[in-house]
Amino acid sequence: MSTQSNRTAPSGFLAMVEERYRRAADLIHLRDDVRLILSQPKNVIEVNFPVRMDDGSYRLFQGYRVQHNNILGPYKGGIRYHPAVSMDEVKALAALMTWKCSLVGLPLGGAKGGVRIEPRRHSTDELMRVTRRFAHALGSNIGVDYDIPAPDLGTDAQTMAWFMDTYMNSVGYATRNLHRGVVTGKSLTCGGSQGRDKAVGQGILDLIEVWSRESGFPIAGARFIVQGFGQVGSWTALLLERAGAICVGVSDYRGSLANPAGIPLRRLREYVAIHGTIAGFGGAEAVDSETFWSLECDFAIPAALENQIDERVAARLTARLVVEGANGPTTPAAERLLLERGVTVLPDVLANSGGVIVSYFEWTQNKNNEQWDLEEVDARLARRIVRAYENAREVAARYETDLRTACYIVALERLEAAYAERGIFP
Numbered sequence: 466m467s468t469q470s471n472r473t474a475p476s477g478f479l480a481m482v483e484e485r486y487r488r489a490a491d492l493i494h495l496r497d498d499v500r501l502i503l504s505q506p507k508n509v510i511e512v513n514f515p516v517r518m519d520d521g522s523y524r525l526f527q528g529y530r531v532q533h534n535n536i537l538g539p540y541k542g543g544i545r546y547h548p549a550v551s552m553d554e555v556k557a558l559a560a561l562m563t564w565k566c567s568l569v570g571l572p573l574g575g576a577k578g579g580v581r582i583e584p585r586r587h588s589t590d591e592l593m594r595v596t597r598r599f600a601h602a603l604g605s606n607i608g609v610d611y612d613i614p615a616p617d618l619g620t621d622a623q624t625m626a627w628f629m630d631t632y633m634n635s636v637g638y639a640t641r642n643l644h645r646g647v648v649t650g651k652s653l654t655c656g657g658s659q660g661r662d663k664a665v666g667q668g669i670l671d672l673i674e675v676w677s678r679e680s681g682f683p684i685a686g687a688r689f690i691v692q693g694f695g696q697v698g699s700w701t702a703l704l705l706e707r708a709g710a711i712c713v714g715v716s717d718y719r720g721s722l723a724n725p726a727g728i729p730l731r732r733l734r735e736y737v738a739i740h741g742t743i744a745g746f747g748g749a750e751a752v753d754s755e756t757f758w759s760l761e762c763d764f765a766i767p768a769a770l771e772n773q774i775d776e777r778v779a780a781r782l783t784a785r786l787v788v789e790g791a792n793g794p795t796t797p798a799a800e801r802l803l804l805e806r807g808v809t810v811l812p813d814v815l816a817n818s819g820g821v822i823v824s825y826f827e828w829t830q831n832k833n834n835e836q837w838d839l840e841e842v843d844a845r846l847a848r849r850i851v852r853a854y855e856n857a858r859e860v861a862a863r864y865e866t867d868l869r870t871a872c873y874i875v876a877l878e879r880l881e882a883a884y885a886e887r888g889i890f891p
């Protein structure tokens with residue numbers, strides 16, 4: 466038996482998330498006891514599980530679930546399939562979920578999971594067995610009122626269907642359907658919500674619309690680049706295009722494309738559905754990564770992995786607005802550079818919170834056996850994400866700090882208040 470690739474997380478990601486937390490905690494003089502509790506995850510689960518490959522051999526996979534905090538509600542957060550998944554990366558992402566859920570006012574805590582695997586190298590059958598075996602290995606560490614996974618990088622609605630089905634098969638027949646909400650991000654057939662697939666992109670569009678009104682910079686005619694063309698990147702690009710913006714650059718794990726006249730996104734999406742990558746697409750010119758980041762544009766949307774915009778990339782970026790579709794894509798040094806230049810950075814915990822917000826709607830609908838229509842989902846999402854943005858803007862002004870720190874402050878103040886009211890057991 467062998468495990469998949471042993472590559473570790475991008476260095477310093479956990480340290481970066483911790484440093485941002487400390488900065489905000491210092492600014493508001495967060496209570497020492499709360500500070501201590503929030504500085505570490507509550508539970509850290511590592512599982513090693515064997516899976517049969519299509520050729521009859523067995524492989525041992527490593528999976529993680531980190532439950533960072535549940536003072537505000539059940540643990541909540543995605544499951545990532547990627548060869549660079551590590552315990553430190555999952556810890557960082559779990560903490561980000563705690564801040565995100567608190568910031569946008571959800572009655573949910575923060576968690577994250579991952580399996581170290583390159584999903585592109587596995588057949589659908591192998592991915593199904595990996596998912597079922599992982600769900601089984603996590604066992605009662607997850608649950609509809611305890612810890613609710615969702616998709617993340619490398620996982621999707623199909624992954625969630627397998628996960629839910631495995632979990633539901635482990636509970637009694639009579640109560641099976643009460644457990645549908647054990648995961649979110651499901652297909653509509655499996656009990657998912659309208660609008661969950663596009664939720665991160667929709668939330669990003671809602672935020673850009675407010676920013677556009679405030680700054681007087683119109684979306685129609687604005688040029689943008691997007692890194693990553695998965696669920697987050699492709700939906701964000703399509704929705705921005707629908708609002709009149711022009712996509713001049715796209716990149717993914719295989720390469721980058723540019724077209725100053727606009728990349729035909731619908732055709733690109735069809736191409737990606739067949740080829741699994743944007744590489745080789747005919748409707749734009751292939752460019753290298755440096756050229757991609759240097760493209761003349763107004764908005765830049767990193768929607769792939771962490772640590773993608775470093776100082777070198779930041780020095781090249783021409784955008785006036787950076788919207789973090791991904792978690793942790795901008796390094797602190799790069800962010801400083803951008804802020805000095807007057808670039809607005811909409812930070813991950815706010816920018817991509819549309820995903821978990823609509824996950825919350827899905828969970829609520831499952832609990833109440835309801836089905837909301839798309840207009841209702843979109844309207845509720847817009848209200849919640851815009852309120853969080855306005856709140857963060859007000860806090861940023863009050864503390865004379867940047868928007869990211871302000872988002873952390875809003876999140877921490879809510880968590881601190883919960884601890885203050887409840888006290889610490891015993």
Ligand code: GLU
Pocket residue numbers: 541542543544613614615616617618649650792817818820821822824
């Ligand atoms: N994985 C997404 C995130 O990072 C969504 C999590 C969820 O819906 O629970 O926010």
